[in-house]
Each structure stands twice: as C-alpha cells, then as structure tokens.
Amino acid sequence: MKNMSLRQLYLVNPQGYPSAVATARASGADDILSAAVVCKTLEEALQGVDLVIGASARQRSVKWQQNDVLQTCEKIAKFGSNKTVAVVFGTEKSGLTNAELDLCQALMTIPGNPDYFSLNVAAAIQVFAYQNFVFKHQIQPQNSSNQLANFDELESFYKHLAQVLEHIDYFEEKRPKALLMRRLRRFFGRAAPEAQELAILRGILRNIKPFAK
Amino acid sequence: MKNMSLRQLYLVNPQGYPSAVATARASGADDILSAAVVCKTLEEALQGVDLVIGASARQRSVKWQQNDVLQTCEKIAKFGSNKTVAVVFGTEKSGLTNAELDLCQALMTIPGNPDYFSLNVAAAIQVFAYQNFVFKHQIQPQNSSNQLANFDELESFYKHLAQVLEHIDYFEEKRPKALLMRRLRRFFGRAAPEAQELAILRGILRNIKPFAK
Numbered sequence: 244m245k246n247m248s249l250r251q252l253y254l255v256n257p258q259g260y261p262s263a264v265a266t267a268r269a270s271g272a273d274d275i276l277s278a279a280v281v282c283k284t285l286e287e288a289l290q291g292v293d294l295v296i297g298a299s300a301r302q303r304s305v306k307w308q309q310n311d312v313l314q315t316c317e318k319i320a321k322f323g324s325n326k327t328v329a330v331v332f333g334t335e336k337s338g339l340t341n342a343e344l345d346l347c348q349a350l351m352t353i354p355g356n357p358d359y360f361s362l363n364v365a366a367a368i369q370v371f372a373y374q375n376f377v378f379k380h381q382i383q384p385q386n387s388s389n390q391l392a393n394f395d396e397l398e399s400f401y402k403h404l405a406q407v408l409e410h411i412d413y414f415e416e417k418r419p420k421a422l423l424m425r426r427l428r429r430f431f432g433r434a435a436p437e438a439q440e441l442a443i444l445r446g447i448l449r450n451i452k453p454f455a456k
Numbered sequence: 457m458k459n460m461s462l463r464q465l466y467l468v469n470p471q472g473y474p475s476a477v478a479t480a481r482a483s484g485a486d487d488i489l490s491a492a493v494v495c496k497t498l499e500e501a502l503q504g505v506d507l508v509i510g511a512s513a514r515q516r517s518v519k520w521q522q523n524d525v526l527q528t529c530e531k532i533a534k535f536g537s538n539k540t541v542a543v544v545f546g547t548e549k550s551g552l553t554n555a556e557l558d559l560c561q562a563l564m565t566i567p568g569n570p571d572y573f574s575l576n577v578a579a580a581i582q583v584f585a586y587q588n589f590v591f592k593h594q595i596q597p598q599n600s601s602n603q604l605a606n607f608d609e610l611e612s613f614y615k616h617l618a619q620v621l622e623h624i625d626y627f628e629e630k631r632p633k634a635l636l637m638r639r640l641r642r643f644f645g646r647a648a649p650e651a652q653e654l655a656i657l658r659g660i661l662r663n664i665k666p667f668a669k
Contacts, residue, residue: 246574356589360459369582413660426656440642443643447626451624
C-alpha cells in the first residue's frame with residue numbers, strides 16, 4: 244500500500260491485530276498498519292463511502308457489473324477527488340461472500356491465465372495498487388457537479404425497497420426475495436444513482452405505502 | 457508466473473533448489489517450479505536470448521535505457537513473437553549488481569511512491585507479470601453476453617411506469633409528471649438495463665396495480 248501511495252487501511256473483524264509478526268514485516272510501512280481502522284462488520288467500514296468496489300477472482304452467476312483492474316482504476320481516477328472509494332478484498336481462503344458482495348456497487352476482476360488462476364490476496368492487492376497508482380498519475384478526475392448517492396443512502400434505499408416489495412406481495416416462490424433483491428442491488432448499484440435520483444425513487448416508494456391491505 | 461501465463465523460469469545459483477517449502481507454496485504451479493532451469497551464472501542463463509531486461513527499483517548513475525513497467529511490457533509485446541525476452545530480477549536483499557545489469561540491454565523500473573519504495577521481489581515480479589499479461593492479451597470487453605433491453609422495451613417500460621405513478625397519485629404540483637418522467641428516463645437510460653432486469657422491474661410495476669382505489 245505505502246509503495247503505491249495508498250494510506251487508509253480498514254480491517255474487518257481481523258483474526259489477529261495488532262500482530263507483532265505483521266508489524267515486523269511492514270518494515271517502514273508500519274505507520275499504515277498501526278493507523279488501520281478496525282471494524283466489526285463490513286457495513287461499519289463502509290459508512291460514508293461514495294463508491295464500493297469488491298475484488299473477485301471468479302465470474303459470478305448473478306450479473307454484477309464486472310470490470311477488470313484497468314477499467315476499475317480508470318473509473319476511480321475519474322471519480323471526483325473529494326469522493327471516497329473503498330476497494331474490498333476478502334479472506335485469503337474464500338474471498339468475499341455473496342452477502343459482502345451485495346454491499347458493493349461494482350466488481351473488480353484481475354485478468355490472468357484462464358487455465359490457472361489462484362492469486363493470493365497480497366498479490367491481488369499489489370496488482371490493484373500498482374494499476375491505481377499508474378492511473379492516478381495519468382488521469383485528471385472529472386468535476387461532476389452531481390452528487391452520487393453514497394453507500395448509506397443506497398443501503399437505506401434497498402431496505403425501503405425490500406419493505407415495499409414485501410408489502411405489495413411481490414416476492415413469491417418463483418420470485419425468491421434473496422435472489423430478486425440481489426438482482427435489484429446489481430442493477431441500481433451499476434446505475435450509480437445521484438442523490439437526487441435516489442430521492443425520486445424513494446418518493447415513489449413512499450407513495451406505494453398508503454395502499455395498505 | 458502461472459497466474460499470468462509465464463512459464464519459463466531460470467534460477468541463477470539458487471540457495472536452495474529443489475526446496476520442499478517452495479514446492480508446497482507453489483500449489484498447482486509446481487510444474488513451473490520443477491521445470492525451472494538452474495544455471496551457475498547469469499551469462500549462462502542468457503545464452504540465446506534476444507532481449508535482456510533488468511528490473512531495478514532505483515535510478516542508476518550510469519545512463520541506462522530506463523523504461524517503466526508499462527513501456528517495457530509494450531516493448532515486449534511489440535517484439536517478435538519468435539524472439540526470446542528475459543526479464544532479470546535480483547535477490548530480495550540487494551537486487552541486481554552492476555555487473556549483472558551490464559548484461560542487460562534495458563532497465564525496467566516500477567513506478568511508485570517517491571517517498572517510500574521497497575517492493576519485495578515477489579511483488580515486483582507480480583506487477584511485471586500482470587502488466588505483461590495485459591499487454592499480451594488485449595483487454596476483453598465487459599461481459600456483454602447479456603441482452604440489453606432495446607428501445608421498444610424501454611419505451612414500453614416508461615409508459616407502464618408513468619401509468620403506475622399516476623395510479624398511486626405520485627405526481628402532484630411539486631412533482632410535475634413531465635419533469636419527473638424525464639429524470640426517471642435519464643436514470644434508467646443511463647443504467648442501460650438488461651432485458652431480464654427490465655422484466656423484474658415490470659414485474660414490480662404489475663404488482664403495484666392490484667391496489668386500486
């Protein structure tokens with residue numbers, strides 16, 4: 244991270260932190276390690292973040308917005324410099340769970356050998372950090388006057404949407420809630436609604452409510 | 457290496473090879489490790505090579521041809537495919553000696569934080585291998601096997617949406633229909649829903665209908 248000018252490390256429910264071994268290995272970059280923010284849950288870590296990107300080695304069955312590292316870092320570089328972007332990496336063994344990916348607006352994949360791909364998490368982070376550094380120094384961020392809805396606002400919208408869909412008996416056996424909500428999250432996450440647009444959508448949801456059974 | 461489709465590993469005067477620890481860590485890529493060619497000297501390893509590139513973290517005093525990873529990999533990609541390119545990495549502790557760099561035709565540097573740079577050799581090789589892979593294989597477009605909703609389907613959706621919004625008394629003086637529909641069109645248009653996603657959204661609209669006044 245420090246090699247590539249990344250500074251803000253968040254650790255979600257770490258197995259061992261602080262760790263003497265980790266500190267020793269950080270040689271010269273232990274300032275980043277000791278300044279890490281420890282969170283109990285991923286949701287907690289993502290409060291106030293404007294764009295959440297999940298790292299994934301494999302193609303997912305549900306249609307996420309999948310970009311490779313290059314496209315992802317280009318997107319980040321173009322993103323307003325006053326915005327916060329989180330790139331989420333899972334555990335060494337199993338990566339991110341689907342529930343964790345549900346909190347992400349886009350997926351980042353690393354291109355590689357189609358016949359053999361098992362990058363460990365340190366290597367994956369290295370590749371991302373390098374590519375991000377290269378793009379940061381090549382691309383000027385766009386000044387978008389439109390405020391994108393942030394993580395908290397999107398989560399709140401999904402919750403509201405799920406309530407309303409329950410309310411109108413939308414979910415049924417052929418339309419399982421978990422699957423449908425995942426598809427809807429993918430769709431709205433990819434669309435990256437502006438705060439104003441989200442307000443319109445929420446206004447619609449509020450108007451559906453009065454028709455109580 | 458295997459993750460990024462590199463296959464030919466040469467080891468110059470290795471401290472321990474074969475190594476049970478290395479083989480265990482190679483998990484699935486031990487074929488590359490066991491096929492490694494062991495040489496006593498770097499000169500021996502470079503016999504018959506067409507282009508020799510040395511990896512270096514720091515600027516050298518003597519005027520080498522210095523390229524960053526990006527430029528280097530572009531050069532390799534453009535190099536004849538019937539030619540052999542060697543990329544030489546030094547030891548973890550001290551990198552390549554000047555004598556070893558003398559055998560190289562060009563130097564490859566990895567861009568990074570000017571105030572702190574101490575990539576270990578595995579990370580440096582990972583960055584090179586990734587960049588080399590990307591250049592060798594033109595970036596694949598995003599997963600585009602999914603059928604996007606076409607113009608007619610989108611128009612039909614907007615019509616349906618407007619009907620439902622009328623139905624739930626969403627439009628009012630402060631929420632003029634023309635303006636709101638324009639905003640919604642802009643949002644959904646930008647989101648470019650797939651046909652399947654549009655079907656989900658229309659399913660939701662259909663479920664709102666039964667709550668007639």
